[in-house]
Amino acid sequence: MIEARGLTKRYGSTVAVDRLDFEVRPGVVTGFLGPNGSGKSTTMRMILGLDEPDSGDALIGGRRYRELGWPLREVGALLEARAFHPGRSARSHLRALAAGSGIPDRRVEEVLGAVGLADVGRRRAGAFSLGMAQRLGVAAALLGDPGVLLFDEPVNGLDPEGIRWIRDLMKALAAEGRTVFVSSHLISEIALTAEHLVVIGRGRLLADTSVAELSARSVSLEDAFFALTRDSAEYRGDPAARGSDLEAQGRGGAS
């Protein structure tokens, strides 16, 4: 389980995360939604001990990340593709991570197989396509067989096959009883992947509910999301303002 308790982070005068309280439970995929700049990445970074909260706590199984004895065995994360040394092979990248966590080399072969990279394990990871790099990131997340997994925008840049693969993988991991927390901008994708949702806007909790319940609030999950985040989006175009100057000038006489 993941818990945020009064979790708060400021950058100068910006309150990136504002007294967040939520729990992410095992057994289902929980989606983490919010407009750009709403604090999703900052929240995930605090859960993973990469950022310090100004106040409050982010807990994994009741403990802060830095209190975990063998972090990789308790929590795996896919934060950004290409988080590896480009000159290293996929296998040596994973072996270095494994060695630092007391994980045997045979586990490296298992995860390479699980993500479909067994045949290219000797290739330089820097030459990998984005889809292959994402798979290597997933392999690293799975290395310690952790009970808690975080994915930050995992389908970014993936082709349809890669998207389906990662969606099925997250569901399978949750079905095994793991806690799976995934951020996304893609509401249609989250609708296919997650059962539960945590929605934030401007660092604040807007909803902690099931996909079914939020969808039922409007004609679609997307509409319900827009209604919920109406006052939270930093950048949202005004359709009424589009092209008004051109119209005023008669579109240069084209019509």
Ligand SMILES: Nc1ncnc2c1ncn2[C@@H]1O[C@H](COP(=O)(O)OP(=O)(O)OP(=O)(O)O)[C@@H](O)[C@H]1O
């Ligand atoms: N290192 C930093 N220094 C200063 N401000 C930051 C830093 N990291 C994040 N912020 C600010 O904190 C707020 C939350 O950013 P964050 O990246 O967590 O949002 P997000 O929901 O992940 O956004 P996106 O969907 O665009 O990835 C934003 O206003 C952002 O500009």
